[in-house]
Amino acid sequence: MARMSLDTETIPDTAPPKGRAFLSLFKALGRGWLRDRSQVFFTILLPLMFMVLLSSVFGSTGDSASRILAVGDVPVLEGADADDFDVASAPDLDKALALLREGEADAAVVQDGDTVLVYPSPTSSTSGAIAAGNLSALVDDVNVEVLSAAAPGEPVLRTEVEEADGGSLRPIQYLAPGILAWGIAISGVFGAAGTIVDWKRDKLLRRLRLTPASVSTFLGAKVSVNLVVAIAQTAVFLAVAALGFGLELSxxxxFAAPLVLLGTLAFLAIGVVIGGIAKTSPGAAGLSNLVTMPMAFISGAFFPLALSPEWVQTLSYLSPMRYLNEALQSVVVYGEPPTAVLPQIGFLAVFAAVVALISWKTFKFDEL
Incomplete structure (x- = not known):
């Protein structure tokens, strides 16, 4: 048999350019994502289901008045709008606090001279925070009216809120950014962890070394698909929240788009670490749940952090979901410019870089 010549100059170069390989992989991975019903459910439908559920629980579909317990004489409530406040009387503070614990009211109010003390409900965190914010806004309105009729000076009333947060918000205004941040987290962590386990099981990345497309091109296409999905997820979520639940967009x-992209990179990095640890798909799903669910509850995604125990508030500073939630709420709800969320952007960027470095150093392409 004649020997085949191995002269490389006579072998045509059939390897596609990197750009063409990347585009082909991007399209193939994108079609694969669309065909995976579980991915579509966890990325798009599950966050929307949580928004519907929590919004219904906290009464966001209506403009119900905050239930306020007035302890003693509270002159500031004399100018309260009946559409915003449903005021009842309590004989003393102890009785008012007991009623709050039983869920009979959203907040209790005591006025001591020029100080208005507000006690939000400990059993209904979001409605308590909203009531506290609305009471603070009422005090501000009273101060404006007084100052407009007298010489300018310090406000005659000041508000002290015990462990309250959230501002003057309707429930959907508070809930939407947090649920969106949680949705981005589960999409990134679950998607990356499950995919990595499947790749290791099928020895896909090792096989890629035998193809013209490099591993870096393949991973870049996969990350790009996740980023496009995150933008689509954000657009759908905010559109449903605005059109269906009255979320007021600033x-x-x-600017939620770059924030979501940065957050997605951070959560993808977590998912890669989990995928490197897990041996099976159920194991990857379990570890992903173990990370994302507690993270949601310590990050203020579902209720105000200020109403959480102090140890939870301290632990939340380590969670990237907290910073994504805060940044989204600032730009989407409060209308603050990007400069106001630079600390959150910095944390997310550093977190993504550090965890990505850890995942790169510890990742193994195949199961041993």
Whole structure:
């Protein structure tokens, strides 16, 4: 048999350019994602289901008045709008606090001279925070009216809120950014962890070494698909929240896009670490749940952090979901410019870089 010549100059170069390989992989992975019903459910439908559920629980579909317990004489409530406040009387503070614990009211109010003390409900965190915010806004309105009729000076009333947070928000205004941040987290962590386990099981990355497309091109296409999905997820979520639940979007809402992209990179890095540890798909799912669910509860995604125990508030500073939630709420709800969320952006960027470095150093392409 004649020997085949191995002269490389006579062998045509059939390897596709990197750009063409990347585009082909991007399209193939994108079609694969669309065909995976579980991915679509966890990424798009599950966050929307949580928004519907929590919004219904906290009464966001209506403009119900905050239930307020007035302890003693509270002159500031004399100017309260009946559409915003449903005021009842309590004989003393101990009785008012007991009623709050039983869920009979959203907040209790005591006025001591020029100080208005507000006690939010400990059993209904979000409605308590909203009631506290609305009472603070009422005090501000009273101060404006007084100052407009007298010489300018310090406000005659001041508000002290015990362990309250959230501002003057309707429930959907508070819930939407947190649920979106949680949705981005589960999409990134679950998607990356499950995919990595499947790749290791099928020895896909090792096989890629035998193809013209490099491993880096393949991973880049996969990350790009996840980023596109995150933007689509954000657009759908905010559109449903605005059109179906009355979420008021600020002029800076567009900046949610780069925030979501940065957050997605951070959670993808976590997912890669989990995928490197897990041996099976169920194991990857369990570890992903073990990370994302506690993270949601310590990050203020479902209720105000200020109403959480002090140890939870301290632990939340380690969670990337907290910073994504805060940044989204600032630009989407409060209308603050990007400069106001630079600390959150910095944390997410550093977190993504550090965890990505850890995943790169510890990742193994195949199961041993």
């Amino acid at each position: 002029a800076w809402t567009w």
